[in-house]
Amino acid sequence: MSPRHMLLVLAAVWLGCAPAAAQQRQLLEYPSIHSPTVGTRGMVVSQNETASRVGADTLKRGGNAVDAAVAVGFALAVTLPRAGNIGGDGFMTIYDAKAGKVQVIDFRSVAPKTATLERFVDAQGKELDEASRGYLAPAVPGTVAGLYMAHRKYGRLNWKTLMQPAIDLAAKGVVLSHDEAFVFSWARERLSSSAAAKATYYKKDGSLYAAGERLRQPGLAWSLKQIQRGGADAFYKGEIARRFAADAARHGGLITLEDLASYRAIERQPVVGTYRGYRVYSTPPASAGGATLINMLNILEHFELKPLRASSAAALHIMAETMKLGYADRYRALGDMDFVQAPVSGFISKAYAAERAKLISAAKARPVKEMGPGDPFHYESKETTHFSVADAEGNAVSTTYTLGADFGSGAMIEGTGILLNNQMNNFSHEEAFEARRKGRSAPLNAMAPGKRMLSTMMPTIVFKDNKPWLITGTPGGATIIDTVLQLIVNTVDFGLNVDEATHQPRIYQGTTDTLRVEPNFNPDTVAALKARGHRITSDETMGSAQSIMIENGLFLGGDDPRRPGAKAVAP
Numbered sequence: 369m370s371p372r373h374m375l376l377v378l379a380a381v382w383l384g385c386a387p388a389a390a391q392q393r394q395l396l397e398y399p400s401i402h403s404p405t406v407g408t409r410g411m412v413v414s415q416n417e418t419a420s421r422v423g424a425d426t427l428k429r430g431g432n433a434v435d436a437a438v439a440v441g442f443a444l445a446v447t448l449p450r451a452g453n454i455g456g457d458g459f460m461t462i463y464d465a466k467a468g469k470v471q472v473i474d475f476r477s478v479a480p481k482t483a484t485l486e487r488f489v490d491a492q493g494k495e496l497d498e499a500s501r502g503y504l505a506p507a508v509p510g511t512v513a514g515l516y517m518a519h520r521k522y523g524r525l526n527w528k529t530l531m532q533p534a535i536d537l538a539a540k541g542v543v544l545s546h547d548e549a550f551v552f553s554w555a556r557e558r559l560s561s562s563a564a565a566k567a568t569y570y571k572k573d574g575s576l577y578a579a580g581e582r583l584r585q586p587g588l589a590w591s592l593k594q595i596q597r598g599g600a601d602a603f604y605k606g607e608i609a610r611r612f613a614a615d616a617a618r619h620g621g622l623i624t625l626e627d628l629a630s631y632r633a634i635e636r637q638p639v640v641g642t643y644r645g646y647r648v649y650s651t652p653p654a655s656a657g658g659a660t661l662i663n664m665l666n667i668l669e670h671f672e673l674k675p676l677r678a679s680s681a682a683a684l685h686i687m688a689e690t691m692k693l694g695y696a697d698r699y700r701a702l703g704d705m706d707f708v709q710a711p712v713s714g715f716i717s718k719a720y721a722a723e724r725a726k727l728i729s730a731a732k733a734r735p736v737k738e739m740g741p742g743d744p745f746h747y748e749s750k751e752t753t754h755f756s757v758a759d760a761e762g763n764a765v766s767t768t769y770t771l772g773a774d775f776g777s778g779a780m781i782e783g784t785g786i787l788l789n790n791q792m793n794n795f796s797h798e799e800a801f802e803a804r805r806k807g808r809s810a811p812l813n814a815m816a817p818g819k820r821m822l823s824t825m826m827p828t829i830v831f832k833d834n835k836p837w838l839i840t841g842t843p844g845g846a847t848i849i850d851t852v853l854q855l856i857v858n859t860v861d862f863g864l865n866v867d868e869a870t871h872q873p874r875i876y877q878g879t880t881d882t883l884r885v886e887p888n889f890n891p892d893t894v895a896a897l898k899a900r901g902h903r904i905t906s907d908e909t910m911g912s913a914q915s916i917m918i919e920n921g922l923f924l925g926g927d928d929p930r931r932p933g934a935k936a937v938a939p
Contacts, residue, residue: 404867404917404924407938411923412436413914414755415451415843417935418542419443422533423757426525427939433763434462434522435530438515440755441767442534442592445511446585447542448933449569449787450551450774451751451843454591454603456789457510458752458769459651460518461638461827463836465762470640470649470829475514475633475769476820477507477791480622483817485800487622488792493801495793502561503621505777505790507821509603511769513633516600521635522763531596538592538785541584547932549579551774561778562619568785588785604628608784615782630818634706641665641716644860647831652712654704657826657849659716664694664853666721671730678862679872681896682730687857688902689728689739691850691877696741698849699796703812704820710812733901736881751775752825752843756916758923764836764916766827770843794821824848830856837918838866842928844911847876847884851911859917866917866926874910886910 405411410433412423422443423436431439437460444452457477463470488499498504519527542548552559552569553576559565568585570576577583594602602608605628613625638649641662648665650658667690676683701715714720720742727739752770770789771777777790795815803810813822824846830838838859842851851874858869876884883902885894886909894904909930916936917924925936 400865400868402865402867402871404865404926405936405938407923407925408921409923410757410759410939411916411925411936412440412755412757412939413916413925413927413934413936414440414444415753415912415914415931415934416444416447417933417937418447418537419452419755420935420937423755424937424939425533426530427759429525431525431530432523432761433757433759433765434518435525436757436759437755437765437767438519438523439530439533440757441511441515441769442531443537444753444755446534446537446588448753450555451753451771453509453769453771453776453787453789454511454595455506455509455781455786456769456771456776457507457791458514458767459655459823459825459827460514460765460767461649461651461829462518462522463649463764463829464522470638472636472638472651473514473518473633474636474651474654474820475510475517476654476823477510477789478631478818478820479507479792479795479815480624480627481817482622482624483792483815485797485804485815488797488815489801493798493805495797499793499797500773500790501558501778503616503619503777503779505792506621506623506779506788507791508623508627508631509789510631510633512595512603513600513631517633517635527599528596531592535589535592535596538585538589541582543582544577544579545933546579549577549581552576555775555778558773558775558778562780562782564782565778565780565787568780585785587783591784591786604631608786611783612781619779621779639712639716643856644669646837646860648828648856649831650828651826652705653702653710654820654822655824655826656698656702656822657824657852658828659702659712660694660698660849661826661828661852662716663697663721664690664849665856666716666718667693667725667728668857670722670725671728673857673861678858678864679890679893681893681900684875684893685733685897685900685902686728686730687854688875688877688883689733691853692736692739692879693724693727693742694849695877695879696736696739699811699813699822700741702822704822707816707819708812731900736879752845752848754827754841754843754912754914756839756841756914758836758839758916758918762835764829764839766829766839766841768825768827768841768843770825791821794823826852828852835918838915840913840915842911842913846878847910850874850876851913855913855915866915866924870913870915870926870928876910884910
């Protein structure tokens with residue numbers, strides 16, 4: 369970051385100082401221990417530096433934010449195989465500056481047409497391991513359709529140009545970092561699900577690639593070339609599809625040529641809320657994240673957080689209790705809107721939040737069973753990875769996509785280099801079995817052929833003064849919603865810059881009475897939370913939020929250090 373850029377970032381702080389104090393100051397001072405990457409012509413932030421640079425180069429060549437997002441999405445399929453993908457799914461939230469509109473492209477995967485509940489639970493209704501690993505676990509992938517739709521509707525550069533960096537990376541190979549080499553050791557058991565995966569990610573003698581060695585993926589390069597020439601049809605109807613269906617059939621999988629040919633990405637209206645004067649746009653169902661985030665923000669508006677200060681026990685307590693309420697409702701209130709009627713508008717209404725906020729005590733944690741699910745129907749009107757992109761024209765893109773678990777199902781399509789997701793385990797199989805046994809209605813997230821399973825993915829754009837201000841999102845499974853909530857509270861309520869907000873320690877409160885905190889959490893804060901009645905546990909870090917803040921004409925990139933390799937890059 370140049371001194372000029374740093375001065376611009378700090379100008380607002382300095383202007384607030386008394387003139388006398390400013391005259392006496394002789395040494396340059398910085399107001400935060402965390403400073404964002406600064407750009408003047410846009411910003412790309414992803415979990416992998418190489419992919420971020422691909423996006424920044426796309427902006428340099430005259431591409432817009434959607435072009436850069438598409439290029440990053442395909443690059444991550446090569447450089448971050450545990451999460452980046454063309455065999456998975458996700459959501460993309462787009463702000464089109466020219467039209468002045470926010471749209472969401474839903475490319476969540478869907479259940480194959482022959483999928484039945486009995487394939488995924490045992491006789492007692494317990495979910496089988498096959499729902500998470502191997503060839504039964506994948507749902508019909510949506511990533512290629514989603515990226516192709518985004519480009520067709522909003523992109524500017526030639527499709528073939530956007531595909532070329534990923535093809536080159538796959539064919540020429542990427543030099544592995546220590547973390548990238550380590551993950552293949554960690555994932556050996558999962559990747560042993562298919563001979564193709566083992567042949568791709570391990571040497572001929574079965575040994576590991578070491579840090580500094582080059583991993584080439586010729587099968588994936590072939591697939592990317594097919595998509596470069598034929599667009600999404602190459603994946604869903606061409607030779608890739610034929611290899612896909614044949615490989616699934618050989619290994620007892622469910623996905624057929626008909627499933628692939630019938631898949632559609634869908635452009636949807638975002639869910640929209642407000643928080644302390646800011647406007648929040650996020651993803652609608654089948655994402656459970658966007659509506660739950662807005663519900664939680666609505667509840668938090670009933671509490672003054674700013675005086676409590678960032679990461680204080682008092683503020684974290686209020687947020688944890690709010691998280692309990694949001695998580696208690698999300699599976700009851702949400703499902704694939706193409707299949708079920710869900711009370712989304714009631715769930716995100718201010719009136720419903722006002723009723724739920726009454727359950728929170730600032731002094732003491734309440735058991736989840738006392739807070740329980742509410743009734744949003746009453747208020748109804750008649751490894752995953754994330755990347756953010758902004759360009760100089762005012763466009764913004766927030767994208768989260770996933771294989772599900774790290775390396776997904778572990779199954780790779782023979783002859784393609786494409787690793788498949790394990791999203792079939794995201795349906796409510798055990799709840800559906802219990803409902804059937806007791807003769808009750810199926811849960812909203814019950815599996816059905818062609819149905820999208822609920823997701824916590826929620827690429828989000830926060831507007832200030834009618835312009836994109838914070839572009840954010842994260843991987844992290846169940847912790848995604850809580851992570852994005854904390855990013856917004858840290859920036860809006862506590863006034864932290866995007867890098868400070870990203871580095872703050874995180875909590876996760878789900879549907880149990882246990883509050884998770886990140887490792888090395890302040891022990892005094894933990895003690896104060898325990899005194900309020902929270903049961904505390906700590907195991908691992910949460911999320912990998914890759915965010916952009918746009919302030920005073922500058923693009924400020926905050927890359928999350930929780931997963932090695934993340935990088936904000938300005939064009």
